[in-house]
Amino acid sequence: MSEEKKPQGHTMQRFDAEMEELHRLTALIDDKVRRQLMDAVDTLRNEDADAARAVINRDEEINDLDVEADDELIRLIAKRQPVAKDLRDIMTVGKIVTDLERVGDEARKIARLTIHLYDNHGSSPNSQMLRDIPRMAEMGQKMVADAMACFKDRDLERAVDVIRRDFELRDEFKSALRHLSTFIMEDARSVGHMVEIVLALRALERIGGHGKNIAGYVIFLVTGRDVRHADLNAIAREIFEARRS
Amino acid sequence: MSSTTVDEEVLMAEEIESKEGVGGADLGARADEIGATVGDYTVDKPRMTARGVNVYYEDKRAIMDVNLDIAENQVISLIGPSGCGKSTFLRCLNRMNDTIDVCRVTGEIKLDDQDIYDKKMDVVPLRAQVGMVFQKPNPFPKSIYENIAYGPRIHGLARTKDEMDEIVEVSLRRAGLWEEVKDRLDEAGTGLSGGQQQRLCIARTISVSPEVILMDEPCSALDPIATAVVEELIDELRQHFTIAIVTHSMQQAARVSQRTAYFHLGRLVEVGPTDEIFTNPVHKLTEDYITGRFG
Numbered sequence: 143m144s145e146e147k148k149p150q151g152h153t154m155q156r157f158d159a160e161m162e163e164l165h166r167l168t169a170l171i172d173d174k175v176r177r178q179l180m181d182a183v184d185t186l187r188n189e190d191a192d193a194a195r196a197v198i199n200r201d202e203e204i205n206d207l208d209v210e211a212d213d214e215l216i217r218l219i220a221k222r223q224p225v226a227k228d229l230r231d232i233m234t235v236g237k238i239v240t241d242l243e244r245v246g247d248e249a250r251k252i253a254r255l256t257i258h259l260y261d262n263h264g265s266s267p268n269s270q271m272l273r274d275i276p277r278m279a280e281m282g283q284k285m286v287a288d289a290m291a292c293f294k295d296r297d298l299e300r301a302v303d304v305i306r307r308d309f310e311l312r313d314e315f316k317s318a319l320r321h322l323s324t325f326i327m328e329d330a331r332s333v334g335h336m337v338e339i340v341l342a343l344r345a346l347e348r349i350g351g352h353g354k355n356i357a358g359y360v361i362f363l364v365t366g367r368d369v370r371h372a373d374l375n376a377i378a379r380e381i382f383e384a385r386r387s
Numbered sequence: 388m389s390s391t392t393v394d395e396e397v398l399m400a401e402e403i404e405s406k407e408g409v410g411g412a413d414l415g416a417r418a419d420e421i422g423a424t425v426g427d428y429t430v431d432k433p434r435m436t437a438r439g440v441n442v443y444y445e446d447k448r449a450i451m452d453v454n455l456d457i458a459e460n461q462v463i464s465l466i467g468p469s470g471c472g473k474s475t476f477l478r479c480l481n482r483m484n485d486t487i488d489v490c491r492v493t494g495e496i497k498l499d500d501q502d503i504y505d506k507k508m509d510v511v512p513l514r515a516q517v518g519m520v521f522q523k524p525n526p527f528p529k530s531i532y533e534n535i536a537y538g539p540r541i542h543g544l545a546r547t548k549d550e551m552d553e554i555v556e557v558s559l560r561r562a563g564l565w566e567e568v569k570d571r572l573d574e575a576g577t578g579l580s581g582g583q584q585q586r587l588c589i590a591r592t593i594s595v596s597p598e599v600i601l602m603d604e605p606c607s608a609l610d611p612i613a614t615a616v617v618e619e620l621i622d623e624l625r626q627h628f629t630i631a632i633v634t635h636s637m638q639q640a641a642r643v644s645q646r647t648a649y650f651h652l653g654r655l656v657e658v659g660p661t662d663e664i665f666t667n668p669v670h671k672l673t674e675d676y677i678t679g680r681f682g
Contacts, residue, residue: 150675150680151680152678152679152680153679153680153681154679157679223637223638224678225637225641225665225666225677225678226665226666226667226668226674226677226678227674227678228678229665229666230666230667366666366667
């Protein structure tokens with residue numbers, strides 16, 4: 143659901159064009175990082191260390207786009223001196239891009255797990271140990287995708303839903319840790335694999351956190367209220383008040 | 388000379404008004420969006436209060452039911468598109484509109500608890516209490532010293548030459564001009580640069596110890612450096628005076644003022660802390676204007 147109409151254009155049309163370019167760049171980074179995440183999970187599923195190295199190398203492209211977006215932001219602020227909603231939009235893009243770049247970094251950690259598990263000619267892990275990774279990756283990826291859709295549509299209700307799903311993902315993380323601990327209790331020799339798997343699970347949990355952050359920025363963008371450190375009830379109240387006004 | 392000063396200023400005010408097109412004939416669009424003023428128009432320590440102010444030019448209503456407090460030792464910016472009535476409202480605050488025959492002001496404007504439109508009110512001391520700085524620097528064709536000394540002399544503020552010298556020095560110091568002119572006080576004020584002339588006019592205004600200073604686009608004729616100097620000065624002056632400034636520069640309003648009032652089609656659309664107006668305005672018209680979507 144779209145919360146509000148797109149604002150009418152600026153008198154200075156080049157400002158609109160520059161903002162559009164910034165949004166296009168953000169969408170491109172979003173697309174690339176989410177593909178990186180799913181590719182990284184595929185390398186694990188396919189036990190393909192070479193493909194995992196390719197995923198890690200591709201992170202450079204995201205880093206370059208991150209720098210490009212920052213440069214564009216600085217130029218826009220210097221040239222246009224944006225205020226009000228324009229300023230919030232630009233600040234929001236700056237924060238979103240940082241979170242997306244970190245999603246890329248977390249995806250790299252999953253690829254590293256593939257290399258650790260399948261490139262050392264040691265014992266392969268029990269597939270049950272990796273059971274939770276694809277599901278958590280899908281949840282995290284979907285949270286980021288939905289948060290970005292909220293950004294595009296200025297959709298507050300969906301943003302709240304993304305924030306709520308972060309609790310579910312954290313519960314999944316805790317559940318996965320409990321599940322892994324049973325393997326350690328059964329066979330302490332698997333502890334080396336376990337540490338790497340826990341780090342990967344932690345990376346997936348963080349990806350959900352980045353999705354939640356992006357959803358919070360959307361609420362700031364639309365309402366002007368910073369909800370990063372507010373609880374879900376307070377956020378819901380903000381949305382209610384924003385809708386009423 | 389006294390009448391010359393006021394006449395000059397009134398002529399200039401009329402000139403500006405005619406340029407702006409009183410009431411803004413071409414701003415009918417979006418009139419239905421205005422509604423009641425958004426934000427709190429009252430303040431804890433008001434120096435001036437305006438209630439239900441209307442201004443008519445013959446039968447044309449240029450200001451409509453404006454309520455606004457002007458807080459002590461604060462700068463308030465009046466912003467809005469050309470012809471929105473912000474300059475007209477500013478000039479109500481020291482009755483500069485009285486000199487325009489066809490202009491009629493209704494409602495109540497008080498300086499502290501004094502009704503400035505009371506029939507017994509003498510406008511000459513009022514305009515000393517509520518001074519004005521115009522868009523274009525307008526020093527008298529006299530020496531720098533005389534530019535400052537003139538006001539205190541006609542208001543009887545100095546009994547001796549020493550007292551007058553002190554007023555001149557203090558006024559020029561407060562206007563940040565003393566160091567630049569102290570060795571050439573006998574030279575013509577009109578020989579100074581544009582920025583210096585404007586600061587001379589500010590010094591002239593403060594020489595009669597006003598309570599409120601009204602500024603009508605005081606930097607629009609100045610270069611960026613002179614503008615920065617005047618803006619810095621405005622910030623220092625608010626320690627001693629209450630200031631209302633009309634400006635077309637959004638950045639200037641954001642930089643110099645603590646409160647901002649947005650006018651549109653003669654109505655006060657929104658008023659609030661400048662920090663909030665420029666980050667999260669409530670009214671759509673305010674948002675569209677300050678982000679450059681019209682105006």
